[in-house]
Amino acid sequence: MTERRLFEHELEERLDAVLFASPSHRSIERLASTLESLTRPQQEKVLHWAGVAAKTYAEIGYLLATLAPKAFELLDDDGFDAWVLSGLDAYDRLGLRPAMDQLRNIELFRAERAGTPVTRLSEVEMRLARFLQGLSGRPLAVRAAANPWTDTETVFLPELVAAHASAEVNRRLYKAMAALLWAQTRHGTFSIDLEARLGQWPDRERALGWLAALEAVRLDARIAAELPGLGAEIADVRGPWPAELAAALGRLTRPDATVGDSLELLGGFMSAGGVPPRLTFAGTLDPGAAWRVRAERIKRDTETLKKALAKLKGMGGRRPSGEHAVTMEMADDGSTMEVRVDGEAVALPPAAQAAAQSLIQDLGEVPPEALTPAGHGQWTPTDKTGPGPELASGRDADHRYDEWDYHRGAYRRNWCHVYEMPVTPGDPHYVGEVAARYGPLIRQIRKRFELVRGEDRILGRQPDGEEIDVDSLVDALADRRGGAEPSERVFCRRVRNERSLAALFMVDMSGSTKGWVNDAEREALIMLCEGIEALGDRYAIYGFSGWTRTRCDIYRVKGFDDPYDAAVRARIAGIEAKDYTRMGVAIRHLTQLLIAQPARHRLLVTLSDGRPDDFGDEYRGTYGIEDTRHALLEAREKGIRSYCVTIDRQGADYLKHMYGPASYTVLDDAHKLPLKLADIYRRLTR
Amino acid sequence: MRAGRAVPAAAAVTTEDSPAFAMRLEMLSPELAHVADEPYYQPVGDEVQLFEAAYRRRLPALLKGPTGCGKTRFVEYMAWKLKRPLVTVACHDDLTTADLVGRYLIVGEQTVWMDGPLTAAVRAGAVCYLDEIVEARKDTTVVIHPLTDSRRVLAVDKRGELVPAPDDFMLVISYNPGYQSVLKEIKPSTRQRFVALEFDYPAADVEARIVSTEGGVAEDIARKLVKLGELTRNLKGQGLDEGASTRLLVHAAQLIGDGLPPATACTAAVARALTDDAEMTETLNDLVRAVF
Numbered sequence: 001m002t003e004r005r006l007f008e009h010e011l012e013e014r015l016d017a018v019l020f021a022s023p024s025h026r027s028i029e030r031l032a033s034t035l036e037s038l039t040r041p042q043q044e045k046v047l048h049w050a051g052v053a054a055k056t057y058a059e060i061g062y063l064l065a066t067l068a069p070k071a072f073e074l075l076d077d078d079g080f081d082a083w084v085l086s087g088l089d090a091y092d093r094l095g096l097r098p099a100m101d102q103l104r105n106i107e108l109f110r111a112e113r114a115g116t117p118v119t120r121l122s123e124v125e126m127r128l129a130r131f132l133q134g135l136s137g138r139p140l141a142v143r144a145a146a147n148p149w150t151d152t153e154t155v156f157l158p159e160l161v162a163a164h165a166s167a168e169v170n171r172r173l174y175k176a177m178a179a180l181l182w183a184q185t186r187h188g189t190f191s192i193d194l195e196a197r198l199g200q201w202p203d204r205e206r207a208l209g210w211l212a213a214l215e216a217v218r219l220d221a222r223i224a225a226e227l228p229g230l231g232a233e234i235a236d237v238r239g240p241w242p243a244e245l246a247a248a249l250g251r252l253t254r255p256d257a258t259v260g261d262s263l264e265l266l267g268g269f270m271s272a273g274g275v276p277p278r279l280t281f282a283g284t285l286d287p288g289a290a291w292r293v294r295a296e297r298i299k300r301d302t303e304t305l306k307k308a309l310a311k312l313k314g315m316g317g318r319r320p321s322g323e324h325a326v327t328m329e330m331a332d333d334g335s336t337m338e339v340r341v342d343g344e345a346v347a348l349p350p351a352a353q354a355a356a357q358s359l360i361q362d363l364g365e366v367p368p369e370a371l372t373p374a375g376h377g378q379w380t381p382t383d384k385t386g387p388g389p390e391l392a393s394g395r396d397a398d399h400r401y402d403e404w405d406y407h408r409g410a411y412r413r414n415w416c417h418v419y420e421m422p423v424t425p426g427d428p429h430y431v432g433e434v435a436a437r438y439g440p441l442i443r444q445i446r447k448r449f450e451l452v453r454g455e456d457r458i459l460g461r462q463p464d465g466e467e468i469d470v471d472s473l474v475d476a477l478a479d480r481r482g483g484a485e486p487s488e489r490v491f492c493r494r495v496r497n498e499r500s501l502a503a504l505f506m507v508d509m510s511g512s513t514k515g516w517v518n519d520a521e522r523e524a525l526i527m528l529c530e531g532i533e534a535l536g537d538r539y540a541i542y543g544f545s546g547w548t549r550t551r552c553d554i555y556r557v558k559g560f561d562d563p564y565d566a567a568v569r570a571r572i573a574g575i576e577a578k579d580y581t582r583m584g585v586a587i588r589h590l591t592q593l594l595i596a597q598p599a600r601h602r603l604l605v606t607l608s609d610g611r612p613d614d615f616g617d618e619y620r621g622t623y624g625i626e627d628t629r630h631a632l633l634e635a636r637e638k639g640i641r642s643y644c645v646t647i648d649r650q651g652a653d654y655l656k657h658m659y660g661p662a663s664y665t666v667l668d669d670a671h672k673l674p675l676k677l678a679d680i681y682r683r684l685t686r
Numbered sequence: 687m688r689a690g691r692a693v694p695a696a697a698a699v700t701t702e703d704s705p706a707f708a709m710r711l712e713m714l715s716p717e718l719a720h721v722a723d724e725p726y727y728q729p730v731g732d733e734v735q736l737f738e739a740a741y742r743r744r745l746p747a748l749l750k751g752p753t754g755c756g757k758t759r760f761v762e763y764m765a766w767k768l769k770r771p772l773v774t775v776a777c778h779d780d781l782t783t784a785d786l787v788g789r790y791l792i793v794g795e796q797t798v799w800m801d802g803p804l805t806a807a808v809r810a811g812a813v814c815y816l817d818e819i820v821e822a823r824k825d826t827t828v829v830i831h832p833l834t835d836s837r838r839v840l841a842v843d844k845r846g847e848l849v850p851a852p853d854d855f856m857l858v859i860s861y862n863p864g865y866q867s868v869l870k871e872i873k874p875s876t877r878q879r880f881v882a883l884e885f886d887y888p889a890a891d892v893e894a895r896i897v898s899t900e901g902g903v904a905e906d907i908a909r910k911l912v913k914l915g916e917l918t919r920n921l922k923g924q925g926l927d928e929g930a931s932t933r934l935l936v937h938a939a940q941l942i943g944d945g946l947p948p949a950t951a952c953t954a955a956v957a958r959a960l961t962d963d964a965e966m967t968e969t970l971n972d973l974v975r976a977v978f
Contacts, residue, residue: 130924130969135976137920175972213814227913230976440925471784478790478797478844 008032018051019061028442031062034069042072049084060091063103074110083109108639111162117169118162126437128157128178131655135227138358142178148283150181151293152190152362157181169237173281176234181283186361189259190294194287195262201270208285209276210269214248214262216282217241221253234281242277244269288522298362301355302370308352309371327353401588403549404630406623416585417598421553423543426573428566434526438674445531445674461489468492500600502538502560506590507575508608509545514577517647520673524607525557525572527674529564538599541568544586545578548615553584560597582619583612584627587642591635604635604642605680607673614660625658632659643680645673688922711798715801718771718810726764727756728896730888740881746857748877751885754931756896757860760885761815770854771804772813777822783829786816787842799845808833808840811854819859820872827876833857834879885931890916896932901939907948911935914952914977918960918970925966930956948978 006014011032019028035043037040046068054061064084071080086109091099102109111118121144132140133157155178160169184190195212201207217642220238224231241249248265251257269276348356359366397417405412435442460469469492476486505528507521527540532539540562544554557575558568587606594602612624619627635642645662646655655664665681739765740747749757758774759896765772775786788802807814819827819853838851861872888892890912898908912935913978919929934956941951957970 126965127969127972130921130966131972131976133924134917134920134969134973137916179976227976228910229974229978233975440966443963444927471782471789474790474797475844481797482784 003040003401005036005038005040006661008036011035011043011047014047015050015065018047019054019058019065024335031065033066038069038535041077045077045080049081053084053088056088056091057096057099059096060087060099060103063100065215067103067106071106071175074106075113079110079113082113082311089410105160107162108160111160113623116162117165117167117170118160119167119174120160121157121174124174126439128155128174131181132178135179136186136361138354138361140182140185146453148177148181149286150184150283151286151289152185153293153297155181156585160252171391172233172237176237176281177283179223179230179234180216180219180281183223184215184283184285184290187219187222188364189215189219189285190287191362191364192259192263193291194259194263194285195291198287201271206276207266208287210511211262211266212282212285213279214252214265214269215259215285216279217245217248218252218257218259218262219259222255225255236368236478238279238281242279244274244277262575279306288643291475298367301359302361302367304355305348305352305359305370306368308349308355349358366367397550399589399592401585402626403584406626409584416549416552416582416588418552418554418585418589421555423555423557423571423574425567425570426575428570428573430522431526431569431571434523435530438523438527441674442527442530445527448675448679449531449535458492460492462491462493463489464491464493494675501603502594502597502601503532503540503603503605504560504590504594504603505539505541506586506606507541507543508581508606509543509575509578510581510609510613511545511577511579512581512613513609518575518577520647521607522572522575524677525575526569526674528677529558529568529572531674533564538597540593542586542590543575544583545580546582546585546614547579549582549585549619552582552589554586555587560593580614580619581608581612581624582614583608584631587628587631587635591638591640594635594640595638604640605677606642606644607647608644609647625654629658629660645676648675694902713799713801715806715809718773718804718806718812720771721762721766724766725759725762726899727759728888728899730892733760733883733885734764734767736809736881736883738768741768741856744838744853744856745881746830746859746879748872748880748882749858749885750863750882752786752887752931753928754933755885755887756932758815758817761813761858761860761964765813767792768813768856770856771807771810772810772815773807774815774817776817777819777826779821781822781826782804783826784844786826787829787840788844789793790844795913796882799851804829805849807840808849808851808855811852813856813858818861819876820861826947827873830859831876831879832856833909852949885918887915893932893935897935899941900936902943903939908939909943910948910977911938911952914938914956914974917973917977918956921966921969925963926960928960930960949974952978 008029010031012028015028015035017031019441035046040047050061050065050068052061053064064087068080071083075083075431083103083106086639087099087103089444090102108118121142124634125142129140129142139153140150141154143154143156144159146156146158147156147496149156157174157177161173178264179314198211204419220231247268248262251261251265254261353679356366356370359370398420399418400414401416401418402413403415404410461472462469472487473490476488476490480486505525507525508517513521529539529541538560540560541557541560543557544553545555546552555575557571558564562568586603590604594604612628613620614624631646632642642663644659646659646666648666655666663674667676713896726784734968737747737760751757751762761774762772775781784802786802786804788805790797791800797924803807804814804816806812816822816830829841832841833851834857838855840849840851841847842849888896890909893915894905894908894912897903897911898905901908901911915930915932915935922929934978936960938948938951938955941955952974953967953971957967957974960970961967
């Protein structure tokens with residue numbers, strides 16, 4: 001009787017008994033069904049430990065039971081006990097969260113128990129990312145995921161690898177995975193709509209498995225031909241191909257093999273009915289996701305190229321638009337491109353050059369529609385639906401500011417209500433992580449800033465000083481000889497370069513920054529802070545967002561007098577996308593703060609994604625642009641230099657007008673932001 | 687002999703107080719050398735024809751392009767081809783007008799005028815190449831203005847002399863727009879006087895030919911080096927200020943030609959030359975290993 005497995009309803013009953021105190025009210029039923037397939041001793045073990053754990057903390061008991069089937073798959077009986085104990089131990093020592101992580105990570109536990117060296121993605125992530133950047137020439141991010149795969153813009157790799165005898169081999173396995181995934185994007189795995197082609201097989205999983213294996217064979221050969229050193233490293237990690245794939249090797253290792261060949265071979269493998277081999281180093285495929293991301297990128301690159309061509313065309317200017325013949329020719333090796341507008345060779349700006357290269361990587365050519373210059377860019381504000389503003393804050397505005405109404409050609413008095421809001425601190429470790437990730441970049445910025453800080457300066461031709469200025473002495477002697485009156489200013493003097501600069505960074509926290517713009521802002525601020533700290537300048541960081549004129553929020557991330565400490569770091573991490581972008585009032589308020597600073601140069605740097613916008617139609621469009629423009633004009637009149645940085649992949653024509661009173665720059669890539677800011681600094685301090 | 691033509695510096699053998707000494711040393715202008723042997727230069731476009739046309743039409747030339755892509759070599763080659771002496775000045779941020787035009791020196795109680803390289807080049811009808819002009823102080827560059835328009839004269843203020851440029855004098859300046867620094871921009875008033883030639887790293891097969899010829903290595907090694915160059919250029923702006931220049935690739939090729947293993951040569955000539963950062967060096971070495 002003891003050997004009989006417990007049935008679902010029996011398990012349910014027993015689980016209810018041990019987990020009854022569980023506050024989560026989860027489906028015990030579902031849990032019971034997953035445990036049904038275990039042997040009786042295993043079931044007993046699970047029930048025992050779940051009960052023990054639930055006495056400590058009900059949530060852990062539940063988690064343990066959920067994970068048990070997987071744990072039994074990976075661990076033997078002793079291993080299972082040790083795994084549970086390690087989880088409970090982690091709870092005692094470190095608390096709930098670490099305990100749950102410890103339990104979830106069964107692979108890691110197994111590897112550590114077996115003494116296998118474990119390599120984590122975080123150890124190799126940056127090195128791999130730089131390596132991929134070198135290989136691909138366009139950004140290819142590295143992120144953690146359960147299986148290795150790529151959507152053509154991000155390479156996903158497992159969080160840890162413990163398959164090999166040494167950490168070095170693990171690292172090489174990571175490299176092989178990353179390289180093969182890069183090859184998927186580089187050598188056209190997604191150049192055909194795979195999703196449509198896979199539709200013919202009902203067993204999609206198996207077809208995908210075979211296709212991934214076949215593509216691995218093909219891409220491995222492509223890498224080996226192009227980058228022999230890397231090819232050898234991958235060959236070393238992978239060993240000989242499994243026998244099942246032998247039939248495909250001849251065809252797929254030919255230099256001109258394409259994904260089409262893989263697809264044709266796939267038919268044979270599917271009808272043979274075999275199960276695809278598990279290749280730890282090869283990526284899996286998600287054709288749907290990759291196809292979407294690729295289409296999105298092609299659209300973006302096409303747009304960039306069209307815009308650039310429209311600008312180039314504008315320089316010719318004689319003919320009306322649309323009549324220009326644009327041709328684009330690629331050098332035979334694909335490394336350089338020549339664009340001709342009406343037969344004249346023109347140089348593409350770097351961003352467009354990169355877009356064209358990216359299109360060639362995706363499509364093998366630049367599509368004809370990308371060579372039609374775009375018309376005037378249309379600015380379409382993004383709509384946001386949601387509840388109206390919360391007017392009943394019950395608190396009086398901290399400040400009120402005028403706003404420029406271009407309809408009237410006059411100010412609306414005390415129109416905007418500014419509230420100073422606290423920033424909810426974010427993850428305290430975020431800053432450290434970013435600083436570690438961008439170590440080389442930060443060092444580069446520091447270096448640039450240190451150049452700015454400058455050494456002592458030697459002033460020549462002074463009436464007195466520590467040293468003789470030989471040049472002016474020679475001049476004086478020459479003058480005397482020539483009968484002219486010699487100058488007495490024949491000394492030079494060392495002076496310290498005084499820096500008197502107060503900089504305020506105004507950060508867009510509107511809803512439209514959600515996602516990569518917000519990340520870019522935070523990362524740039526961190527790198528900037530690390531840099532400015534080396535310089536010792538006075539600087540402040542304020543965020544802004546709001547919802548209509550009666551609720552313009554200004555968030556103090558770092559005041560001028562705040563040291564760059566843990567609290568500030570946590571607040572930088574806590575910068576998040578909130579509501580709308582009423583820019584004018586934010587500029588006016590921060591201008592006031594800057595004026596109060598005792599410094600010779602005052603600098604206001606705005607970081608935004610470019611669209612002044614607010615709830616309702618009033619601020620949107622020309623009104624917001626004109627108000628922002630006016631606010632910048634006011635700042636300039638008060639002796640503040642402003643510099644506007646817009647992160648915008650599209651770029652837009654209104655920027656020139658809006659930022660007219662200030663210098664501005666448009667960036668399409670987050671990584672350019674920190675260096676750009678560093679350059680602004682250099683310009684102002686020399 | 688043109689008025690005030692150079693006296694060879696080597697002639698200073700007389701004693702200081704002899705009248706002959708004083709006369710001879712009233713003005714010094716260095717002798718300029720011709721480029722004797724044909725420098726190796728691989729044309730990549732119409733730059734040779736453009737330069738020759740500019741020379742015939744007495745227009746100054748501006749060469750832009752990243753470091754180590756062959757600007758200086760091109761000027762050497764053109765000076766050789768046009769059979770003109772070449773004066774090269776590497777500009778730096780303390781370069782004063784006097785450093786270009788000349789200055790008085792004191793010898794005892796005697797002042798002696800010493801022509802600067804620019805003046806010497808003008809007098810001799812040479813090709814004067816101001817390398818990395820943006821590095822020079824802003825006020826310095828203004829002295830070249832009268833030389834670069836129809837006046838074609840160099841004003842030597844201290845001597846009250848206007849030195850006319852002979853027809854065979856040509857001014858060439860270069861700068862690297864890649865630095866992207868607002869401080870290192872060439873003033874429009876200066877820039878707009880020049881015929882501009884744009885240089886970039888050559889296309890892969892041309893670059894491979896250059897690396898193979900200059901570096902003395904087989905074509906297949908050169909191709910791998912060029913591939914490596916391409917990969918490092920992908921890292922520009924991602925922790926590297928610049929990717930590997932053709933010059934660096936040639937250096938690596940020369941080391942390989944001398945018998946060093948490719949990986950060692952590339953680490954020394956490319957990876958370490960590009961960065962001091964340990965992590966970046968590691969990445970570059972990864973790329974070296976990938977290629978070889």
